[in-house]
Amino acid sequence: MNSIIETKDLTIAFGGHVAVNQVSVQLPENQFTSVIGPNGAGKTTFFNLLSGQLKPTSGQVFYQGKEITDWSVVERTRAGIGRSFQLTNVFPNVTVLENIRLAIQSREKVRFNLFRHFKSYTAFEEEAHELLDIVLLDEKAESLAIHLSHGEKRKLEIAMLLALETKLLLLDEPTAGMSLEEVPTILRVIENIKKQEDRTIVLIEHKMEMVLDLSDRMMVLFNGELLAEGTPEEIMKNETVQEAYLGGDPNERVHT
Amino acid sequence: MMLKRMKLSTKVYLLIGLALAFLPFINDSRWFMFLMIQIFVFAIFAMSYDLLLGYTGIVSFGHAMFFGVGAYSAAIVMDRMEASFVSFLLGTLVAVLIGGFISFLAGMLTLKLKSHYYAMLTLALAGMFLYIAERWRSVTGGNDGFTFRIPELPGFLEEHRNFVIYLFCLLAMILLFFGMKRITESPLGRVLVGIRENDQRVESLGYRIMPYKVLISVISGMVASLSGVLYAISIRFVDTSVFDIQVTLDALMMTIIGGVGTLTGPIIGSAIINFSHHYLSDLANIHWIFQRWMILFGAIFILAVIFFPNGIVGTIQNKLAKRKTKKKQYDTTEKSLRKEGA
Numbered sequence: 001m002n003s004i005i006e007t008k009d010l011t012i013a014f015g016g017h018v019a020v021n022q023v024s025v026q027l028p029e030n031q032f033t034s035v036i037g038p039n040g041a042g043k044t045t046f047f048n049l050l051s052g053q054l055k056p057t058s059g060q061v062f063y064q065g066k067e068i069t070d071w072s073v074v075e076r077t078r079a080g081i082g083r084s085f086q087l088t089n090v091f092p093n094v095t096v097l098e099n100i101r102l103a104i105q106s107r108e109k110v111r112f113n114l115f116r117h118f119k120s121y122t123a124f125e126e127e128a129h130e131l132l133d134i135v136l137l138d139e140k141a142e143s144l145a146i147h148l149s150h151g152e153k154r155k156l157e158i159a160m161l162l163a164l165e166t167k168l169l170l171l172d173e174p175t176a177g178m179s180l181e182e183v184p185t186i187l188r189v190i191e192n193i194k195k196q197e198d199r200t201i202v203l204i205e206h207k208m209e210m211v212l213d214l215s216d217r218m219m220v221l222f223n224g225e226l227l228a229e230g231t232p233e234e235i236m237k238n239e240t241v242q243e244a245y246l247g248g249d250p251n252e253r254v255h256t
Numbered sequence: 257m258m259l260k261r262m263k264l265s266t267k268v269y270l271l272i273g274l275a276l277a278f279l280p281f282i283n284d285s286r287w288f289m290f291l292m293i294q295i296f297v298f299a300i301f302a303m304s305y306d307l308l309l310g311y312t313g314i315v316s317f318g319h320a321m322f323f324g325v326g327a328y329s330a331a332i333v334m335d336r337m338e339a340s341f342v343s344f345l346l347g348t349l350v351a352v353l354i355g356g357f358i359s360f361l362a363g364m365l366t367l368k369l370k371s372h373y374y375a376m377l378t379l380a381l382a383g384m385f386l387y388i389a390e391r392w393r394s395v396t397g398g399n400d401g402f403t404f405r406i407p408e409l410p411g412f413l414e415e416h417r418n419f420v421i422y423l424f425c426l427l428a429m430i431l432l433f434f435g436m437k438r439i440t441e442s443p444l445g446r447v448l449v450g451i452r453e454n455d456q457r458v459e460s461l462g463y464r465i466m467p468y469k470v471l472i473s474v475i476s477g478m479v480a481s482l483s484g485v486l487y488a489i490s491i492r493f494v495d496t497s498v499f500d501i502q503v504t505l506d507a508l509m510m511t512i513i514g515g516v517g518t519l520t521g522p523i524i525g526s527a528i529i530n531f532s533h534h535y536l537s538d539l540a541n542i543h544w545i546f547q548r549w550m551i552l553f554g555a556i557f558i559l560a561v562i563f564f565p566n567g568i569v570g571t572i573q574n575k576l577a578k579r580k581t582k583k584k585q586y587d588t589t590e591k592s593l594r595k596e597g598a
Contacts, residue, residue, distance in 0.1 A: 051460065053456075053460075072459075073456075073459045073460050074459050074462055074463065074464045077459070077460055077461065077462035078462045082460075083460065089454065089456070089457050089460075090454070090457070091449075091450055091453035091454050091457060092453055092454070093453055094449060094450075094453060098446065098449075101446070102446060102447065102450050102458075102461060103461050105443055105446065105447075106461045106462040106463055107462070110443045111443070111444070111447065111463060112443075112444055112467075112471075113442055113443045113444060114438075114439055114442045114444050114445075115438070115442060116442060116443065117438070117441050117442065118441055118442060118443050118445070118446050119441075121443070160461070164461065164462070
């Protein structure tokens with residue numbers, strides 16, 4: 001199986017603190033991989049290294065076989081690496097619809113047009129409404145993003161990511177801070193992306209139970225190091241993982 | 257036919273423009289015409305500032321340099337050549353090109369920096385231009401400045417020269433307003449707003465932000481140069497005051513009081529500041545405090561920023577938007593209630 005993204009000895013240190021330590025991993029194409037690990041394990045930092053928000057102290061990142069370690073965020077996005085953010089990161093003082101529209105506009109490469117009215121691209125607007133409908137946010141389309149609840153902002157994040165239609169989707173704890181009623185919606189959205197062709201999903205989550213069913217593969221980070229990587233079954237059986245992270249009998253944990 | 261397809265707001269703007277064109281028939285005193293011309297000129301300048309501040313979130317303290325470069329370029333070309341329409345057009349062209357070139361250079365040099373560094377660097381650049389204008393006496397006339405002739409108008413138009421300049425500046429303001437409005441409503445303009453709101457997020461959507469910032473800085477610089485040209489022509493004189501920091505601060509005040517990111521705001525802001533400048537100074541006979549009208553204005557400005565941070569136009573727009581969403585919510589609940597009832 002081809003790997004879509006690969007890291008070699010990926011390391012980043014902030015002063016004396018090594019947040020990601022020599023992580024070498026291959027994430028297979030068109031698979032659903034979950035990155036799990038306790039708070040502070042380096043999951044988000046690992047994502048930042050993949051999407052280009054941070055540059056590694058040492059080590060390399062490859063995307064579809066090409067080295068992209070020095071590529072900027074823009075280059076990586078255009079090449080097909082999209083991400084959502086854990087701390088919501090939307091455009092606050094524009095409408096929810098406009099947030100999505102900007103993502104669609106970028107995907108359609110309408111970047112430097114000065115002369116047409118933005119509303120004349122009616123297809124963009126229609127598609128934005130469709131995407132908002134998928135994440136159950138369409139009734140808020142005309143509200144300013146700043147007025148959304150935390151959970152709603154997360155839904156908007158996901159819709160923006162969907163709008164980019166990237167090959168690789170990096171989802172950083174998409175359900176964190178959501179109300180219990182909202183979580184199934186998002187899980188359903190994620191499941192639907194999984195069904196689409198040519199989509200690789202990497203999901204950060206620290207609630208292991210939530211992702212066991214969804215994941216084809218899992219990787220466990222602990223103190224910045226890659227503790228284990230494999231199918232969910234392999235991970236559940238892995239003794240180091242049990243000791244370090246789950247701290248107990250796997251059968252007790254899984255079915256809580 | 258075209259009128260039917262026009263948006264209501266466009267019709268209103270055109271109507272106001274038309275009304276302004278007839279204003280001199282009601283009051284054609286010299287000072288009034290002059291005051292109105294100043295309002296138009298500074299409205300153009302403040303709108304160009306709004307493109308940076310309001311639409312892209314770039315704070316510049318050196319915007320006066322484009323105003324000054326425009327004023328001097330046009331004045332020097334028209335002074336050196338015979339006063340004709342060719343020299344006027346050439347002067348304008350030179351002004352816009354130099355203004356565009358300088359804003360391109362300034363943008364390339366500074367827009368990679370974080371906003372406050374950009375503000376400081378533009379302040380320094382504007383200071384440099386002021387210094388050059390003061391020292392390069394053979395060209396600029398130093399602090400004294402110089403007067404120059406503008407081309408004579410044909411026939412009876414010459415008798416109503418002020419009226420012609422009035423109309424010309426009004427027309428320039430209207431055209432530039434619609435032009436800039438179009439830019440802000442283009443796909444590019446929407447990306448600019450994205451940059452203002454969250455520049456890192458814009459990058460992770462796949463937009464490279466530097467070209468946008470440089471491009472809007474060039475457009476803004478060119479428009480600001482044009483306002484400088486109009487300023488020089490309206491007073492037929494230019495001196496180093498066009499590079500003064502006060503010119504930038506005026507634009508900043510007009511934009512903030514009128515409403516940042518609205519384009520109509522700077523026009524209203526320009527009217528308010530120019531009018532109050534004029535009338536408050538006139539009140540000096542009643543009490544000396546009015547001679548220092550800036551003191552009063554400073555106080556009003558502080559209150560305005562505290563209570564109406566969105567400016568006049570921004571506050572009105574927000575009120576209207578709120579009413580619209582309320583009405584929409586009301587409509588949808590009513591609809592769903594009706595559905596349930598049925």
